[in-house]
Amino acid sequence: MGKTIAILVARLIFAAAFAMAAAFKFAGMQMTADFIAAAGFPIPLVLAWLAAFFEVALVLGFLTGAFFTETALLAAVYVIFLAFAFHGPSRWAGNQMEFGFFVDHFTFLAGLLFAAVHGSGDRLALHSGFIWKRA
Structure with a gap:
């Protein structure tokens, strides 16, 4: 029971973030x-809308458990991209807090990778995906 609760809480935390x-x-x-x-990317408004809808898709994946491993892996790649693109080494000299933000992304990455490997749990999850399917 404790494992199920921990997995559900983790999924809710990922979804909430x-x-x-x-x-x-x-x-x-x-x-x-x-x-x-400001980070130097082209078509920023288009990218902002894409990012917002991508994050909504991640929320749905974490809440439903459908394509959970894929969701966690995509979220992991996204989080590391964000770390380097918006909080990377080029920004540390101007603001030491940026280094903290950068490192925080790796903590998030660790949780996402752990979730990707261990799955969405046995409760409240649609067990479908391309990488991993529960029998």
């Missing part, structure tokens, strides 16, 4: 686009 990120993007899409542009 990405839901908050998506909500902030939707609430301030132009601000998000400005942040993306």
